[in-house]
Amino acid sequence: MSATRIRELIVTPIAFSDPPLLNSNGCHEPLALRIILQLVLEDGTVGLGESPGGAARLERLEIAAQTVVGMDVFDATAVSAAIDTALRPTVDSSHERGWTSSAVEVACLDAQGKLLGRPVSDLLGGRVRDTVPFAAYLFYKWAEHPELDGRPAITDDWGAALDPAGIVEQARLMHERYGFESFKLKGGVFPPDEEIAAIRALAEAFPGRPLRLDPNIAWTVETSRYVAEQLDGVLEYLEDPTRGIEGMAEVARTAPMPLATNMCVIAWEHLKPAIEQGAIQVLLTDHHYWGGLRRTRELAAVCEAFGVKLSMHSNSHLGISLAAMTHVAAAIPNLDHSCDTHYPWNSGDEVIVGGPLKIENGEVRVPTGPGLGVDLDHDVLERLHRRYLDSGMKGRDDTGYMRTFQPEYELRLPRW
Numbered sequence: 023m024s025a026t027r028i029r030e031l032i033v034t035p036i037a038f039s040d041p042p043l044l045n046s047n048g049c050h051e052p053l054a055l056r057i058i059l060q061l062v063l064e065d066g067t068v069g070l071g072e073s074p075g076g077a078a079r080l081e082r083l084e085i086a087a088q089t090v091v092g093m094d095v096f097d098a099t100a101v102s103a104a105i106d107t108a109l110r111p112t113v114d115s116s117h118e119r120g121w122t123s124s125a126v127e128v129a130c131l132d133a134q135g136k137l138l139g140r141p142v143s144d145l146l147g148g149r150v151r152d153t154v155p156f157a158a159y160l161f162y163k164w165a166e167h168p169e170l171d172g173r174p175a176i177t178d179d180w181g182a183a184l185d186p187a188g189i190v191e192q193a194r195l196m197h198e199r200y201g202f203e204s205f206k207l208k209g210g211v212f213p214p215d216e217e218i219a220a221i222r223a224l225a226e227a228f229p230g231r232p233l234r235l236d237p238n239i240a241w242t243v244e245t246s247r248y249v250a251e252q253l254d255g256v257l258e259y260l261e262d263p264t265r266g267i268e269g270m271a272e273v274a275r276t277a278p279m280p281l282a283t284n285m286c287v288i289a290w291e292h293l294k295p296a297i298e299q300g301a302i303q304v305l306l307t308d309h310h311y312w313g314g315l316r317r318t319r320e321l322a323a324v325c326e327a328f329g330v331k332l333s334m335h336s337n338s339h340l341g342i343s344l345a346a347m348t349h350v351a352a353a354i355p356n357l358d359h360s361c362d363t364h365y366p367w368n369s370g371d372e373v374i375v376g377g378p379l380k381i382e383n384g385e386v387r388v389p390t391g392p393g394l395g396v397d398l399d400h401d402v403l404e405r406l407h408r409r410y411l412d413s414g415m416k417g418r419d420d421t422g423y424m425r426t427f428q429p430e431y432e433l434r435l436p437r438w
């Protein structure tokens with residue numbers, strides 16, 4: 023049996039602490055879900071991967087685990103194709119299938135790097151930068167997760183941010199703690215004029231620093247056009263103001279700044295119509311659903327060819343994902359904007375040895391060890407797996423959580 027064949031894919035769902043961050047869907051629950059992958063080769067080498075959590079993603083990764091056994095880890099393209107074929111009968115959307123194959127591809131590349139003694143960025147063509155810039159990801163938030171069914175309130179050291187002053191204070195903390203030089207505000211929470219005021223307050227507090235606003239399709243075309251006009255000269259880009267490629271194209275016709283997305287272009291088949299209609303000028307790529315790190319590198323080349331600028335999307339995540347994001351961002355020459363990351367919002371829960379990766383001067387140094395350059399802390403993995411089992415959670419439900427405190431809360435997109 024060849025040493026580079028896949029013996030087993032171990033799939034471990036975990037839960038980690040998350041603060042009460044607000045968005046256009048509601049509020050983050052006290053726990054966020056992820057799934058950790060260990061791809062074990064015949065010679066004992068282990069490749070790591072990290073995927074968003076939830077019952078559906080877990081089930082699909084379990085199908086992938088049965089599919090990849092016996093395949094060669096250097097056949098990463100065939101591994102992705104086999105997973106895609108295995109999921110096709112039950113999962114229609116190529117975007118949804120992409121989440122599964124992407125996580126396994128990262129684990130394949132980590133294992134390949136470990137076998138070769140080279141960092142993943144080398145497998146992607148080599149790094150063109152030693153550090154990768156990230157943006158401070160600002161959220162409106164409550165001071166604490168309120169007390170619930172006998173569970174005491176859960177506090178954090180960020181405090182509340184419910185108005186422009188709170189957002190500026192949060193940005194100052196992000197800058198002080200991590201050195202971020204650019205700022206993204208998650209909007210779609212308060213009426214647009216309040217969010218315009220928050221962006222203006224940030225511009226005053228941090229003159230000349232790149233600013234972005236992302237209301238996650240909370241606005242109509244008309245409202246989006248109004249906000250875009252109000253923030254002329256203030257935003258580096260406006261992200262997903264309204265739903266769909268057609269809606270974005272309508273906004274783009276009058277918006278004075280570039281429009282960005284991680285919502286209306288999320289699969290290869292969306293690129294052609296979006297580019298033809300001039301719907302987006304910036305794509306937030308995300309290796310977790312674009313097919314993995316090699317496909318993300320290819321996506322960057324497509325964007326370059328069509329003059330679409332590149333940024334990077336994130337969701338609540340841990341260090342294996344951050345390492346993967348950093349390797350691919352390091353290998354992309356046309357990374358035009360700093361990347362998003364939720365990483366500072368984790369309150370110390372981390373499955374990699376040595377604790378959280380460092381963000382300094384708003385940047386993450388590209389790991390130079392073999393593979394992703396991070397190792398799994400098995401004790402923490404076990405603890406966070408227990409927490410997942412005890413939680414009984416099956417998926418993310420920002421709207422349901424919001425309703426436990428505000429029963430009249432309704433999910434409405436667009437809301438304004």
Ligand SMILES: O=C([O-])C(=O)C[C@H](O)[C@@H](O)C(=O)[O-]
Pocket residue numbers: 043044045208236238284335336337338
């Ligand atoms: O840029 C984005 O759309 C995101 O980061 C999506 C996330 O789900 C964000 O809205 C969040 O964590 O609440």
Ligand SMILES: [Mg+2]
Pocket residue numbers: 236238261262283284285335
């Ligand atoms: Mg977004």
